Amino acid sequence: MPDTMKAYHFDAFNDELASLRLREDPVPSPGPGQVVVRMRATSLNYRDLLAAWGQLPGIKPGLIPLSDGAGVVVAVGASVYRVKLGDRVVAAFNQTWISGRPELEFMRDMLGGPVDGVLAQYVLLDQQGLERLPDSLSFEEGATLPCAAVTAWSSLHCGRPLLGGQTVLVQGSGGVSIFALQLAKSFGCRVIATTSSDEKGERLRKLGADAVVNYAQTPEWGAAVRELTGWRGVDRVVEVGGPGTLEQSIACTAFNAQIALVGFVGGLGAQINPRLLMRGGLATHSIAVGSRADLARLLAAIEASQLRPVIDRVFAFSQAADAYRYLQGRGHFGKVVISVD
Numbered sequence: 143m144p145d146t147m148k149a150y151h152f153d154a155f156n157d158e159l160a161s162l163r164l165r166e167d168p169v170p171s172p173g174p175g176q177v178v179v180r181m182r183a184t185s186l187n188y189r190d191l192l193a194a195w196g197q198l199p200g201i202k203p204g205l206i207p208l209s210d211g212a213g214v215v216v217a218v219g220a221s222v223y224r225v226k227l228g229d230r231v232v233a234a235f236n237q238t239w240i241s242g243r244p245e246l247e248f249m250r251d252m253l254g255g256p257v258d259g260v261l262a263q264y265v266l267l268d269q270q271g272l273e274r275l276p277d278s279l280s281f282e283e284g285a286t287l288p289c290a291a292v293t294a295w296s297s298l299h300c301g302r303p304l305l306g307g308q309t310v311l312v313q314g315s316g317g318v319s320i321f322a323l324q325l326a327k328s329f330g331c332r333v334i335a336t337t338s339s340d341e342k343g344e345r346l347r348k349l350g351a352d353a354v355v356n357y358a359q360t361p362e363w364g365a366a367v368r369e370l371t372g373w374r375g376v377d378r379v380v381e382v383g384g385p386g387t388l389e390q391s392i393a394c395t396a397f398n399a400q401i402a403l404v405g406f407v408g409g410l411g412a413q414i415n416p417r418l419l420m421r422g423g424l425a426t427h428s429i430a431v432g433s434r435a436d437l438a439r440l441l442a443a444i445e446a447s448q449l450r451p452v453i454d455r456v457f458a459f460s461q462a463a464d465a466y467r468y469l470q471g472r473g474h475f476g477k478v479v480i481s482v483d
């Protein structure tokens with residue numbers, strides 16, 4: 143292994159991405175229970191924009207960004223038994239949440255903020271914070287999974303079971319939503335998708351969406367979605383829009399529906415009438431990505447269903463700032479990847 147490596151750091155946080163700097167750092171060496179992973183690919187999530195803008199709690203200048211990465215184990219410390227040299231692995235989003243329900247203390251251990259992330263050639267991780275990458279997935283595909291796909295998985299599994307034949311609403315064509323569409327179809331559900339673009343709508347249909355509503359052209363899209371269900375409503379919503387979309391999401395739900403509260407890509411400005419939450423049997427669940435066990439179950443399900451992550455574009459390591467700008471522009475469909483050469 144070389145003595146030094148290239149790693150990106152945020153020297154400060156601002157809107158310009160000018161403080162994302164490539165530095166020459168020492169290659170880490172593993173202590174007991176730790177491994178060094180030669181990263182081969184990483185992917186971006188909306189939260190990485192929040193980190194760049196300084197809006198992610200607990201982050202400090204010097205942060206190595208990005209939570210999602212896949213690579214090869216190139217060094218192992220004493221007492222490592224979960225992986226071995228040469229294993230292809232993917233890092234878990236939350237390094238200490240192994241299984242069960244989320245606890246506040248686990249939220250300190252999210253890669254890419256507040257903990258240093260994976261936008262580096264070599265990354266030191268605890269053996270407990272990894273899963274093996276199935277042979278059927280490339281490093282680029284594996285790197286799309288830890289945040290977006292696990293969040294989609296959790297959104298479909300939270301609360302009451304999601305049954306085949308039920309209807310799921312997914313919003314937009316970002317990373318979480320496309321994984322939610324693909325997973326829900328693999329579970330035998332009917333999927334209605336919203337998007338702001340007719341061209342993306344066609345692509346959502348090709349991926350399996352049974353119906354698509356353009357939320358930009360139809361501001362009261364809740365009624366349009368309801369109509370598509372014969373006015374019964376949807377059984378589950380994967381809510382990534384936030385306060386600006388929640389009223390419409392509630393408006394399209396069936397009795398005893400569940401809404402997975404995931405994100406706020408539509409902004410935080412709007413207010414909703416709390417009375418709407420009293421709709422018949424409605425359950426809401428706030429989602430915090432998921433545990434390593436959720437990642438393991440997702441990987442097994444992806445292998446069994448042969449689901450292929452949708453990668454919009456792969457940027458070279460030297461073009462990391464361009465990848466951020468591309469995600470910010472919202473032209474993407476699915477995941478934006480940075481390869482690590």
Ligand SMILES: NC(=O)c1ccc[n+]([C@@H]2O[C@H](COP(=O)([O-])OP(=O)(O)OC[C@H]3O[C@@H](n4cnc5c(N)ncnc54)[C@H](OP(=O)(O)O)[C@@H]3O)[C@@H](O)[C@H]2O)c1
Binds near residue numbers: 428
């Ligand atoms: N709670 C958690 O555990 C968790 C985990 C992961 C992500 N998140 C959150 O989930 C959200 C999505 O993350 P992501 O990484 O998938 O984002 P992303 O890939 O950046 O998704 C952006 C897409 O969202 C869609 N969108 C924007 N405004 C919308 C609106 N008003 N209504 C419907 N769709 C809208 C657009 O799709 P179109 O171009 O098709 O319109 C846009 O391309 C973010 O807020 C993120 O912070 C939360």
